[in-house]
Amino acid sequence: MWKWFHQLASPPHFYRISLILAPWLGISGLILVAYGTWQGLFVVPMDYQQGDAFRIIYVHVPSAYLSMMAYMIMATSGAIGLIWRIKLSHAVAAAAAPIGAGFTFLALCTGSIWGRPMWGTWWEWGDPRMMSELILLFLYFGYMALRSSIDDTTKADKASAVLALVGIVNVVIVHFSVEWWSSLHQGQTVFKKGTMDADMRIPLFIMLIGFTLLFGSMLLRRIRTEVLYRERRTRWVREMILSPGGGA
Amino acid sequence: MTHKLSGDNLTLIRGERCLFQELSFALESGSLLILEGRNGCGKTSLIRAIAGMLSLEEGTVYWDDVPVERVRQTFHGSLVWLAHRTGLKGDLTLVENLGFERLLRAHSSQDPEEVYERLGISRLKKLVLRSLSAGQQRRVALARMLLSNVPLWFMDEPFTNLDREGRVLVMELVEEHCSRGGMCVMAAHQDVEINVPTTRVKIQ
């Protein structure tokens, strides 16, 4: 098991595997998302409370979920890189950040657009989820800014891993503190936790899986870029690029 | 009690460049290790790596045949560090600066006054360090080194900012330290001739 893991974590091996894996993930993700979108937009009956506006959740929930997942991937792989000094995991962390920031932004926008007809406002300061997402976006910005302002890659890897770990504790605390705060100012929860019917839930699951697969394929491509850049002096990169087929 | 400092297969890559590769050395009590090379060739990186301030790409530094990560506190308790940036506060006086050091590290029982006298800084005791010349500040850093009771001296470019007299003094101090069973690691870009068993490591 350990040996297998080490083999996978070796850059050339990973590069080859991800070359095969990424397109499959991308294609299957696209198919699932297309099917889920069609279901979500046209097939699923509308919600009796929210009307057709509830269809937004089919893109909002997956992007919110991916924004958190990308951060988890970023922080855990950063920690693995710090503790076991596996170089590949730092490349994973570096690759996950921009995608995570993109999905966080998307989750904020779709949440805000959903809030307009539902709450009558584009932005609800008292909602813990929106606030946590916003802070998460700031954390992503801070992470990427720290990374880009350190020239030495090894140093940037380690410093940003520390930041990501500190930030992960913070996201939890922000959520609870905003929850306390909004309970003072609102008196009631704005989000009603409705139970979803099965025929509404299944497309959501399909969307979640589809988005995750798309995310996976994008992540693999970016990791590959990172690996290529970090290993640019090594023999295997040289052999691969100068070979007739190339490796793109 | 004799000590041993050794490095095995040390490799360090900084940014683009590989500074040194598969470098090994061993140093026993009573001897001197000189890291030689032109300016900017990675001597400072090497000496910092040996002292445990830089993480190496590969290789291990051993203190008494134990990897230093495992005995960090003992290792750092056995060394004193002298570099171009002295680590002394310009806003504090000589006595205040050295008083802070005494709280961090094991210190020798000898009279500080004697040490100040020998280094020619006893008249400067009450002055704020900022008002001293670079050479005088260097001597204060030397005083800190002498007052700490440790076997291992790390000296990164110990001769900068010193006049001829100062350079001779440093060589004498190192000689004395080694003859008393101490050991010294030194990074220097000029020729150093000290009458103790010396190992030289050249960095390209």
Next chain:
Amino acid sequence: MDALSMGGYGAYVWSCYGLTFVIVVFLNWRGRLRQKRIYREIEVRLKALEDRE
């Protein structure tokens, strides 16, 4: 027409799906762009090295 208006919520629903599409495509495009750029850089450098040898 019904599908477009979404019971009066059309603007909100469609803008969300549109934005999602834009951002996913944008992220993918940026990833590809960066990969191409890095690959080209390394290729050029390696070719230059080989020519010198």
Next chain:
Amino acid sequence: MNQTISNEGQRDIPGMFAGLAATTKRDLLLAWKRPGDVLNPLFFFAMVCTLFPLAVGPSAEQLEFSGPGVLWVAALLATLLSLNALFISDFEDGSLDQFLVSPQPLPMLVLGKTLAHWLTSGLPLVFVSPILAITYRMPLSVVGVMMLTLALGTISLSLLGSIGAALTVGLHRGTALLSLLILPLAMPIMILGANAVSLAATNDIYSTGIWALGAYAIASLSLAPYATAAALRISNE
């Protein structure tokens, strides 16, 4: 000078609390010699508090309502301003190198520095804040609560901020970056502090906020020095 080297490495190293006490003492002494570094954030604090009524109008109920929030935001920004200098001079003059190769545990030395930072930035803020609070028409009973929240909150701010200061030490654009890194981390502290004061002002139960701030301070007291120490080792490579 004829004595032989008897030391076996760690026998006569002062204990770990000696390292904490030594760095605290040294930094307090330094602050004493350069009072400007202590006073500037205080002036900044007072000025931000002055700006606010000028911007939104001096009506009494508005000031009463927004007082806790304004004071807390100003305190947060003032702390941020003073955090910048936490490690820079040590980095530049080589003291940081000395810390890294000292036998003392680095988290303790860092804790000592952070403690000194709190004593010279957080604590003065706590004592200056009543003057400004009174201009915001805050009743005396609430002023006490505010001082308590500020005291607890600035401990956490100093500790969290030290992580950011350690991560950005030695970077060219460190100042702007530090704010970007620290503000999201500091947000919960401000939420808890400012709202506890607001609750006290409306005679509501505010103890939840105080307890949460206390818990936050204890948690950061026990965890932040390790993160800061790790960050310093990385930044000083």
